[in-house]
Amino acid sequence: RPGGQQSAGSGARTYKLAVIPKGTTHEFWKAVHAGAVKAGQELGVEIFWKGPQKEDDRAQQITVVEDFISRRVDGIVLAPLDDRALMRPVDEAMRDGIPVVIMDSNLQGDNYISFVATDNYQGGVLAARRLAEVLGGKGKIFLIRYLEGSASTTFREQGFLETITKDYPGIEFLVKDQYAGTTTESAYQLTENLLSRYPQVEGIFAPNESSTFGALRALQHYGLAGKVKLVGFDSSAKLIQALENNEIQGLVLQDPMKMGYLAVKVLLDHIQGRPVEKRIDTGVTVATPENMNQPEIRNLLEPDFARYVR
């Protein structure tokens, strides 16, 4: 293990760790980035932050992993875009003595150091309960999906779908298999077109930030914001504002900064020979207009990452 040897030999060397998100332009990943940088600063390691050039492109993420193996970084934190496709590059890294910590989404097999993530299915379940609560247990709703084959959002959608079907027979899905695509604009158009068709809708769930925001914009556009209940995932300034205005009734929050921080920390622990846990849960919470001003929720809504990333 070259990394291990060197660190044993010269304590002065700073470790170079690669952190590979699924994409770089969502608020969520910004917070993960901040967490990773924070850990980097506190623990004295250098962080390379690098996602696939096209958001959500599995093949390109494999390339990024390979390129970092070529670069021979000391360790990799990876949010795999696919639980299978990224297996081999991760195996290769491990074989080459580069330890890998998985975050956010799962990877099949267990050839990695540790898995640091939110329980996405549980997030979907919480969202379903919240939407059912604001609808009073009955109504007609949309499930807007994110992207074909995206694991974490698929879990959320599944958690949502199964909870509603199982626990809330009064709630009826008008739409449950339309995909919003990766951009806000595509989610916006989809929701608009759906609203055109089903003006009777009463609630919407969207499984990530871009689709939540797109749905919100469409509701605002139709003057339905606040009337149609919206439960989303993740946060951003506009979403928080909407939450304040009661245009959004619930946001399922993860703790991305904690995720980034823990992933780096666990990786470094491993490199330096400390034992680590195989599975680390970073927790989910629902922010509502009512509880959003509680400090711990505030902290999740607006993680203070300005200090770490510009």
Next chain:
Amino acid sequence: MPEQSLLSLTGISKRFGPNLVLDSVDFDLRAGEVHALLGENGAGKSTLIKILSGAYKPDRGRMLISGAEYRPTGPLDGRRQGIAVIYQELNLAPHLTVEENIMLGQEESRLGLVNRNKNLEKIKKVLEFLCHPEISPGIPVRKLSVGARQVVEIARALASQARILVMDEPTSSLSQEDTRRLFEIIRKLRAEGVGIIYISHFLEEVLEIADRFTVLRDGKVAGRGLIQETSVEELIQLMIGRRISELFPRLPHQPGEVVLRCSGLRSVRMSRPVDLELRRGEILGVAGLVGAGRTEFLRALFGLDRLEEGLVMVAGQKFRPSHTAVSIECGLGMLSEDRQVEGLAVRMSLADNLTLSRLKPYLRAGFLNGRKQKAAASEWMDRVNIKARSPEQKLWTLSGGNQQKVALARLLHQEAEVFLLDEPTRGIDVMSKAQIYELMGRLAADNKAVIFVSSYLPELLGVADRIAVFHRGQLVEVRPAADWTEAGLMKAAITGRESDPVVSGERP
């Protein structure tokens, strides 16, 4: 003639790569004269014109217009200085209408908005002047025949009301009728004091219209003088450095059995079906006015246009010309009249163009042998006298006449039984023309057959065994060449009525 020269070029040189195309050429033009610029294919005439118009920059040399320094930065500049050019290769924007093409670069406008009425007025005048009021200004140019396109180009040059008018082979696609009208116009313009540079390979035209001449040979001035004091023979001597024995050389040949027969052939673009018979060892000339449908007939025969009805028989083999591949297999070969758009792939090399219709001989174990291909191309370059640096030269860098020779060489290389030649001598110099006539004679002597479409009656009369006349899409008359006169042909082409050969006068 006035004394001061309108335009004077001194010491103009131009080099393309290693090729010195113009070698300190001097040329001058006075107001109110027609100055003929002559020379073999590739002598550098068009290049000189392009330098004058501002399309090319000379490597060396000076240009003066009315005594003032003239250093054009581009064609626009040339135009502003009063130079209008009719280029050799048709220069039209196919998607634009006749009106838009004629007025291109000289639109009547107010505040950037086109004043269409004013434009139309101007165009109407010019087209009437050219006696072609039937060309409608609103029709896209791509829908016009080659002849009509040439008229449009002339109209464009006339509309600009230039002081210097350059015509690079303006009559190559014109009927004799149109040529005569053009000459009337040229005379009128000359009387108005316009200086005209006239390039043509039709020497008798030159003798008729020009006042002075300058001959280029290999980029140098080989001679100049007054037209009145010269003769065709002397001009040819200056152009190629020696005399040629005969303008229309004939090789003895005897018509044999029928090799081509078409019955009731009609394509989607033809109005009436055509029946025709052709024998081995025969050259059939086809005359007609612009738009008479000669081209359409050849295209139908060769399978280029979709067929409505009819059958063709070549060398005993009956077939429906549904695709050129079939026709070629059956022994037909065709030279297109439109070499720029259809006839040649100008961005490919000479060798590729020459061998495209028959690649088989260059296959070795199924793979092409490029060296053999180039060797063959070199051989053909010698055989039909193509002036080019190498077989790998891209075709668009060849002079117009040399491009035409490549097209012809491809056809010969293809080894057809029946040759369909649509205006094969367009843009070809006198010397090479004679060679081409000889070639046709040789083909006939070799028991092949030739259909030879031409708007240049002397060559039809000089070369063909029989001549057919087309009139408004109909084949009106076929007769042995000896029974035709130029006037008789003209009359038949214009009226479509069978004419009495005895009535009219002189034969060339």
Next chain:
Amino acid sequence: MKITGSALKKIAGLAGPFVGLILVITIFSFMPEVSDRFLNLANIKSVATQSVIVALCALGMTLIIVSGGIDLSAASNLALSCVLVAYAINLGMPPLLAALVGVAAGGTVGLLNGFLITRLRLVPFIVTLGMMGIARGLAKWVAKNQKIDAPLSWLNELMVRSPRPSWLLVSPGIWLMILFSLVMAVLLRKTVFGRHALAIGSNELTARLCGVRTDRVKVAVYTISGLLCGLAGVMEFSRLTVGDPTVAMGLELDIIAAVVIGGGSLSGGEGSILGTLVGVFIMAFLRNGCTMMGWPNYFQEIIIGAIIIAAVTLDRLRHRQE
């Protein structure tokens, strides 16, 4: 067989360039599930609003394609402008000025495209492909890889469904689209500049020999198109209320498709503003209809693909009949 063919041709001929559009609208109007909602005024308004952004870009793209070029950077340019508007507002600029910044940025990218194409004599495909990366990268850079939040202003009223002064009837964005369509149609057909652009697309050599300043015209063409993309970026900001650097990813193909469906030829010399608008609306109504039908996305993709081919086939049939 023969009869149906000619009957089809006749129908196609009558309907003119609208045949594809009519086809699409008719199909959905007869779908029992949505027939009542599809041709409903509110829905048409919403489709029109969705079309504004693509339409603005496609107007410029028509000019470019007619002149024989192509612009792959249009969508990235839009994103850059969208981000810059938000950035400018956050700098404290008044909304109007911020919008102008966005439009100007679009124009600058266009100018740069035109400049590189004419000076370096590169093919437009390559220059604009390069610029596509550069503009997108700049957008992400300016936005620091995030969306830029900006306070709401009247700018965000441009794309609403029910416009504020209600006598406007439709959103200001739609009015802008109509206005610029007219301007561009006049520019293309009625001005010397438009004719020159067409001539360049039809035969550049001829245009040059006729004294058209081809380089200047081309630079102007790309700049105008850039300005329109910039305006589309402002509209996108108006719609999203944030400056999003990832917006309109891949939209360039939609824009080009709209022009080509509308009869534009990628080899230049052909294309019309009306045709392009029809192309834009064909795509917009298709998306809208498919979503309303609740068809799964893959089905939608297949249908849209098939209809693009069908629409152009009908258009060609119509032409052949002429």
Next chain:
Amino acid sequence: MKITGSALKKIAGLAGPFVGLILVITIFSFMPEVSDRFLNLANIKSVATQSVIVALCALGMTLIIVSGGIDLSAASNLALSCVLVAYAINLGMPPLLAALVGVAAGGTVGLLNGFLITRLRLVPFIVTLGMMGIARGLAKWVAKNQKIDAPLSWLNELMVRSPRPSWLLVSPGIWLMILFSLVMAVLLRKTVFGRHALAIGSNELTARLCGVRTDRVKVAVYTISGLLCGLAGVMEFSRLTVGDPTVAMGLELDIIAAVVIGGGSLSGGEGSILGTLVGVFIMAFLRNGCTMMGWPNYFQEIIIGAIIIAAVTLDRLRHRQE
């Protein structure tokens, strides 16, 4: 000024078509952070492996572009094939048969492209744009909007960085890429078919005049290209180990860019296999270098955009010198 210009030209002339590639490699080789790692054998191998997929598609695209066409459906075609391989394996087919299914599917899409283009006389841009949606939609349909997991097999060994029988030196995918590059180069330059394709791209009317069966040749061109895309899909499956319907989204532009950077002309008649490979590697080394440097994506996008323009500019300079 003059001197540097001509010196530059001389350098450009000497380096031949490789000039852009050499430039890119040189730049990164001098970056202190990665200089030791960049030109290291392992890294070159890994870049080569990453290039296989784009290269295979670009080989076919070269043939298409040389013949005057374009194929926007290449990337979707690849995705469809990738999904079908996984699907076929899950049906219990042996891996070889599954791979053949993938290749055949690619060929079918290509055949359909060629058929539509020649029969309906539509422009390739539109047909393949439509097919892009159709193929992508089909891929998602087959995969039921998810990725398809398939058991591992020897297929998944084709794209590993260190191949199993170690005497292979590089992965079988790289060997396939080399093999097909040679085949395609011979096909393009040394066969009647290739010459006919070139002639069609250069001037279709002339080709027809010379008895070239343009329609047949075109159908063959698109089919061959489709087969190569299918093969690329198999390689993608090998790399991903899953059938992913969203893979290679937008990759068509990369593929076309590689061909154009390598000297292909979108108006047909020009292009070479060697040039295309150079184009592919320019893009691959750029991505690799930027990632190794750890530059942020937006920076990478800007650089890649700029270098695409620069590489082609150098190539043009070289040509002008000739």
